[in-house]
Amino acid sequence: MTKQLIKNIKCLINTGNATESLRGKELALLSCIEDAYLIISDGIISELGEMKNLNTNSFHDFNDTTDARGQFVMPTWCDSHTHIVFAGSREDEFIDKLKGLSYAEIAAKGGGILNSARKLSDTDEETLTKQALNRIIELVKLGTGAIEIKSGYGLTVEAELKMLRVIKQLKKLSPIPIKSTFLAAHTYPESYKDNHKGYIDLIINEMLPIIAKESLADYIDVFCETGFFSPQEMETICLAGKKYGLKSKVHVNQLNSIGGLQKAIELNALSADHLETMNEEDIKVLAASNCIGTLLPSAAFFLRMPYQPARAMIDKNCAIALASDYNPGSSPSGNMNTVVALSCIQMKMLPEEAVNAATINGAFAMELENEVGSIAVGKRANLIFTKPIPSLAYLPYSFGTNLIDKVMIDGKIIA
Ligand code: NIG
Ligand code: FE
Numbered sequence: 176m177t178k179q180l181i182k183n184i185k186c187l188i189n190t191g192n193a194t195e196s197l198r199g200k201e202l203a204l205l206s207c208i209e210d211a212y213l214i215i216s217d218g219i220i221s222e223l224g225e226m227k228n229l230n231t232n233s234f235h236d237f238n239d240t241t242d243a244r245g246q247f248v249m250p251t252w253c254d255s256h257t258h259i260v261f262a263g264s265r266e267d268e269f270i271d272k273l274k275g276l277s278y279a280e281i282a283a284k285g286g287g288i289l290n291s292a293r294k295l296s297d298t299d300e301e302t303l304t305k306q307a308l309n310r311i312i313e314l315v316k317l318g319t320g321a322i323e324i325k326s327g328y329g330l331t332v333e334a335e336l337k338m339l340r341v342i343k344q345l346k347k348l349s350p351i352p353i354k355s356t357f358l359a360a361h362t363y364p365e366s367y368k369d370n371h372k373g374y375i376d377l378i379i380n381e382m383l384p385i386i387a388k389e390s391l392a393d394y395i396d397v398f399c400e401t402g403f404f405s406p407q408e409m410e411t412i413c414l415a416g417k418k419y420g421l422k423s424k425v426h427v428n429q430l431n432s433i434g435g436l437q438k439a440i441e442l443n444a445l446s447a448d449h450l451e452t453m454n455e456e457d458i459k460v461l462a463a464s465n466c467i468g469t470l471l472p473s474a475a476f477f478l479r480m481p482y483q484p485a486r487a488m489i490d491k492n493c494a495i496a497l498a499s500d501y502n503p504g505s506s507p508s509g510n511m512n513t514v515v516a517l518s519c520i521q522m523k524m525l526p527e528e529a530v531n532a533a534t535i536n537g538a539f540a541m542e543l544e545n546e547v548g549s550i551a552v553g554k555r556a557n558l559i560f561t562k563p564i565p566s567l568a569y570l571p572y573s574f575g576t577n578l579i580d581k582v583m584i585d586g587k588i589i590a
Contacts (some may be wrong), residue, residue: 176215176216176217176219177216177238177586178214178216178217178236178237178238179214179215179216179237179238179239179241179556180212180234180239180240180241180473181212181214181215181240181241181243181248182226182229182238182240182241182242182243183190183210183212183226183242183243183244183565184208184210184211184213184243184246184247185209185210185243185244185245185246185247185406185450186208186209186211186213186247186248186268186567187207187208187213187247187248187550188205188207188247188249188250188530188567189205189206189222189249189250189530189531189534189535189549189550190206190208190223190379190549190550190551191204191205191206191535191549192274192308192549192551193539193544193549194288194533195539196465196467196494196496196535196536196539196540197494197531197532197535197536198462198492198493198494198495199462199489199490199491199492199493200492201378201385201529202489202495202527202528202531203525203528203529203531204254204527204531205319205527205530205531205550205567207567208223208224208225210225210226210227211223211224211225211248211322212225212226212229213248213550213556213558214237215556215586217586218494218551218555218556218585218586218587219553219554219556219585219586220495220550220551220552220555220556220557221552221556222552223550223552224377226565238567243560244311244563245294245298246274246560246562246563246564246580247559247560247561247562247564247567248558248559248560248561249530249550249559249561250320250350250481250534250535250547250548250549250550250554250556250557250558250559251315251318251319251320251321251352251534251547251557251558251559251582251584252317252318252320252417252511252512252515252533252534252559253319253320253321253322253496253533253534253535253536253537253538253540253541253543253547253548254314254319254321254322254498254499254501254509254511254533254537255322255323255324255354255424255446255469255496255498255537255538255540255541256323256325256424256446256448256471256498256499256500256540257322257324257325257498257499257500257501257509258309258324258325258327258328258358258500258502258503259310259311259314259322259324259501259509260295260303260307260324260326260328260338260341260342260345261291261295261307261328261502261503262291262294262295262298262302262303262306262326262328263291263294263298263503264503264507265286265287265290265291265477265503265504266299267505267509268281268286268290268473268504268582269284271539272478272479273488277427277476278430278504278505279402279430282347282362282402282485283402285365287362287504287567288327288328288330288361288362288504289330289364289365290329290501290504291335291360291503291504292328292329292330293363294328294350294548295328295334295337295338296329296331296334300337300340300341300344301469303337303341304341304344304345304348307324307341307342307345307351308345308348308349310501310509311345311349311351312350312589313509314469314501314510314511315334315351315523315582315584315589316578316579316582316589317509317510317511317512317582318510318511318512318559318579318582319351320351320510320543320547320557320558320559320582320584321351321352321353321537321538321541321546321547321548321556321557322349322351322352322353322354322545323353323354323355323356323394323424323498323540324339324342324345324353324354324355324356325355325356325358325396326339326342326357326358326359326361326392327359327360327361327396327398328353328361329359330359330361330362330364330380331364332377332381332382332385333588334550335357335382336382336385336386336391336432336564338479339355339357339391340391341387341388342355342391343355343389343391344509345392345474348434348485350584350585350587350589351557351584352541352543352546352547352555353396354393354541354542354561355391355392355394355517356392356393356394356395356396356424357382357383357386357391357392357394357395357396357416357421358396358397358398359377359378359382359485360375360378360396360397360398360404360409360412360534361398361403362395362398363403371408375408375411375412378412378415378416379411379412380423383415383416383419384419386419386441387420390554392413392421393422393542394416394421394422394445394499395412395413395416395417395421395422395423395424396423396424396425396426397409397412397413397423397425397426397486398426398428398429399425399426399427399433399435399438399439400427400429400430400431400433400435401430401431401433404471405433406433406434406435406437406438407438409425409427409435409438409439410438410441410442413425413442413444414442417442422443422444422445423439423442423443423444423445424445424446424448424469424540424588425439425442425443425444425446425448426448426449427439427447427448427449427450428447428449428450428451428452428453428457428578429450429451429452429474430452430480431452431473432452432453432454432457433478435447436450436453436457436460436461439466440460440461440464442467443465443466444466445466445467445540445542446466446467446468446469446496447461447466447467447468447469448468448469448471448500449469449470449471449474449483449499449500450468450470450483450488451474451475451480451481451482451483452481453483453484453487453488458484458487458488458499459491460495461493462488462491462492462493463489463502465494466494467494467495467496467536467539467540468488468493468495468496469495469496469497469498469537469540470485470488470492470496470497470498470508470518470522470532471483471497471498471499471500471514472497472517472521473499473506473508473510473512473513473514473517474500474506474520475502475507475521476517476521477505477506477507477508479542482517482521482522483522484522485518485522485523485524485566486522486523486524489528494517494536495528495532495536496532496533496536496537496539496540497514497515497529497532497533497536497537498511498514498533498537498540499511499512502538506532510532512570512577512578512579513527513574513575514533515530515533515570515571516571516574516575517574518532518533518571518573519571520571520574521554525566526570526571529571534548534549534552535548535549554558555584555585556581556583556584556585557583557584557585558583559579559582560579560580560581560582560583561578561579561580562579563576564581
């Protein structure tokens with residue numbers, strides 16, 4: 176057995192062992208053990224506490240010892256919403272947006288998701304896997320220690336399955352746990368533009384049975400939005416997914432409030448994601464449910480949209496997670512440190528709330544709460560070591576500065 180000691184930790188952050196996602200006032204409660212130690216056995220956290228309680232007679236037991244003087248040690252980020260399997264980039268559309276076109280206008284002229292779908296269909300599985308794995312490695316260096324990845328740039332039977340097989344391959348190759356989400360209902364492909372029922376039938380009758388047979392997905396997602404999928408269409412697709420054991424994690428209330436959130440809650444969705452456009456009733460309904468509201472502030476930032484009303488949502492007792500939405504159209508960055516900083520700076524979340532939302536609640540939004548999301552005995556030693564910092568608030572306050580000294584995954588230093 177390999178036994179590692181991390182000693183003299185200035186502050187060991189988030190040692191909670193929550194059994195449910197945190198909501199409302201609970202989000203601001205973030206534990207911190209000052210002058211702490213942590214013991215890792217074969218990559219799993221096995222003991223932690225204050226330095227004064229460390230049994231010094233056991234020092235010879237350790238294969239290696241790390242001194243974390245001045246450093247904060249925190250759980251790695253749990254990014255519960257990404258689209259990191261994609262081909263090429265879309266900075267040409269970014270320029271169109273700078274010149275005044277809206278996201279919806281770009282989509283309407285064949286750009287957006289359809290543009291990424293064309294690029295993806297020209298790229299083979301091996302290249303897609305290599306590129307996505309590189310993105311994961313970059314993200315791990317930025318502190319991400321678990322991630323969800325969606326399909327949705329395929330939009331044909333063949334290309335959706337290709338994306339999901341890439342994600343399945345990534346699960347084997349990646350150092351961090353991955354959850355896979357089936358998102359063929361991202362937009363209507365050109366050939367089904369006027370035949371919505373035909374495309375939904377294709378998803379239900381052609382794609383889902385193969386996905387189930389090959390265990391290619393953990394969840395099902397739909398982009399419920401004006402001009403994309405209606406709440407009723409989302410219901411049809413999610414109920415079909417449910418028959419194969421896929422819970423829903425859905426895109427709702429990004430550009431318009433059209434009843435998507437209410438439908439997601441009716442469908443018992445694990446999470447409802449985006450939520451830039453929320454009225455009072457939406458917030459109330461979310462607060463009364465078990466559904467996790469996953470906020471994606473970097474998408475709001477990049478699309479220059481109003482931010483998610485995080486403050487009102489937390490004050491009304493919602494369960495909130497933060498994720499990056501990393502994708503080539505609305506959030507070409509997967510940096511969770513930026514996401515956390517934006518949530519504080521632009522949405523007035525407290526640093527403690529943001530860290531909880533980006534760690535343990537992100538883990539709940541991927542059903543990985545028993546493995547990651549906090550520093551607790553029995554969980555993976557997926558840890559961020561900060562550079563010496565004066566306080567937790569210094570992280571979002573110093574936005575844009577890389578304050579990560581190193582990242583450990585399963586007890587091994589990655590960066
Ligand atoms: O989560 N809103 C829908 N889907 C993605 C964007 C996809 C794209 O533009 O490529 C999102 O923001
Ligand atoms: Fe998304």
